[in-house]
Amino acid sequence: MEHFDVVIVGSGHGGAQAAIALRQAGHEDSILMVSRDRNPPYERPPLSKEYLAGEKPFERIQIRPEQFWADRKIELRLGRNVNEVDAKAHELLLSDDTRVTYRKLIWATGGDPRRLSCPGAELTGIHYVRNRRDVDALRDELAAGAKRAAIVGAGYIGLEAAAVLRKLGCEVTVIEMQDRVLARVAGQELSDFYAAEHRGHGVDLRLSTGVERIEGENGRVTAVVTDASETIPCEIVIVGIGIVPSVGPLIAAGASGSNGVDVDTYCRTPLDDVYAIGDCASHANPYAGNAVIRLESVQNANDMATLVAKAIMGEKEDYDAVPWFWSNQYDLKLQTVGISMGYDATVLRGDPAARKFSVIYLKEGAVIALDCVNNTKDYVQGRKLVMDRAQIAPELLADAEVQLKEMQ
Numbered sequence: 001m002e003h004f005d006v007v008i009v010g011s012g013h014g015g016a017q018a019a020i021a022l023r024q025a026g027h028e029d030s031i032l033m034v035s036r037d038r039n040p041p042y043e044r045p046p047l048s049k050e051y052l053a054g055e056k057p058f059e060r061i062q063i064r065p066e067q068f069w070a071d072r073k074i075e076l077r078l079g080r081n082v083n084e085v086d087a088k089a090h091e092l093l094l095s096d097d098t099r100v101t102y103r104k105l106i107w108a109t110g111g112d113p114r115r116l117s118c119p120g121a122e123l124t125g126i127h128y129v130r131n132r133r134d135v136d137a138l139r140d141e142l143a144a145g146a147k148r149a150a151i152v153g154a155g156y157i158g159l160e161a162a163a164v165l166r167k168l169g170c171e172v173t174v175i176e177m178q179d180r181v182l183a184r185v186a187g188q189e190l191s192d193f194y195a196a197e198h199r200g201h202g203v204d205l206r207l208s209t210g211v212e213r214i215e216g217e218n219g220r221v222t223a224v225v226t227d228a229s230e231t232i233p234c235e236i237v238i239v240g241i242g243i244v245p246s247v248g249p250l251i252a253a254g255a256s257g258s259n260g261v262d263v264d265t266y267c268r269t270p271l272d273d274v275y276a277i278g279d280c281a282s283h284a285n286p287y288a289g290n291a292v293i294r295l296e297s298v299q300n301a302n303d304m305a306t307l308v309a310k311a312i313m314g315e316k317e318d319y320d321a322v323p324w325f326w327s328n329q330y331d332l333k334l335q336t337v338g339i340s341m342g343y344d345a346t347v348l349r350g351d352p353a354a355r356k357f358s359v360i361y362l363k364e365g366a367v368i369a370l371d372c373v374n375n376t377k378d379y380v381q382g383r384k385l386v387m388d389r390a391q392i393a394p395e396l397l398a399d400a401e402v403q404l405k406e407m408q
Helices: 013-024 066-071 132-143 156-167 188-200 248-252 298-312 376-388
Strands: 002-009 031-035 074-078 082-086 091-094 099-107 111-113 126-128 148-152 171-175 204-206 211-217 220-226 231-233 236-239 243-245 274-276 281-285 291-293 324-329 332-338 345-351 356-363 366-373
Touching (some): 013 298, 082 248, 099 298, 126 132, 132 236, 156 236, 171 220, 188 332, 188 345, 188 356, 220 236
Parallel strands (some): 002 099, 031 074, 148 171
Antiparallel strands (some): 111 243, 211 220, 220 231, 281 291, 332 366
16 A cells, blocks of 8 residues: 555645645645546646637646656546545545555545536536536537537636637526526626626526426537527537536535535635545635635635645744635626625715626625726725725715725
């Protein structure tokens, strides 16, 4: 049985950054990265944007060149799962029936796309955007002539894919159960703006609409039937309705968590010498009023990974990173800082008609988040307002002639 000082499960942003940060901090012992993905670590956000559009080849979205990992003696075992965790023995059973032991374990598995459960959900032509293989299959169908797409879900994944497909000349219908786009992550002003933008680019938005079933012929999708009994013909379906955290082996080993795996302020699970980071880590976040949440973002994965690497090297600190996110759609760059969950007021700063504006979210008078569209200056300057939970008069926040840094 092989032994490794640190085993990292998952090769996304969190897993890759954990290995990089350990080596940068002077860790010289053995590191193993186990991943069910068959590719060396690569960036995930471009999958629904530049990679899907064919604007970036795979080599340009790799987190590091392939040789990097070998040069730093970080062993990659790709195309494998961890099936079982024996926390007491510090032992893992891999899907190839090999066993390895560890001193420290970092769980960075992210999640699996939430699947449709309606009739027809098993038909060929239904796609989920989570890894390179998913997007390669979608690109192959587009290259073969697919021109009509139905997208289920109007979150970031769905809207980013819609923007790319329109650019590629496809007919696009987006189906969303909520009454507005981006309903789970943004306020009404931003939702209204993005809905208008997508409609202006020819996207057919069906809001407050569910999927009743998917129809097909010879095993391939031909149409989506909504709960309003409308039939939407299509050759491909893209589903973006969230993820299910991949934490089964940890929970089976005795870890806790109803939505991911629970971690403390040092990203430790209840299991000895086991950390969890990134999308699958359920933690009390100070920028969400210490509510226990999961954050699906590159920032969260990278910052948690760096924190855990420091902890393994003997430098413990609490997780207290400012959350940030971004989304590219058409020529719009959305940058978000903070978490708007629980806001009780918003301030619109700038003019959406000019396609450059910000929405500032307040809770009990304090700034808790900003959504900035084509407005990097507000995004950069607003960060300190979020960190300080600044209390500033709404009418002053709304004055786009006054820079945010002058209000601090």
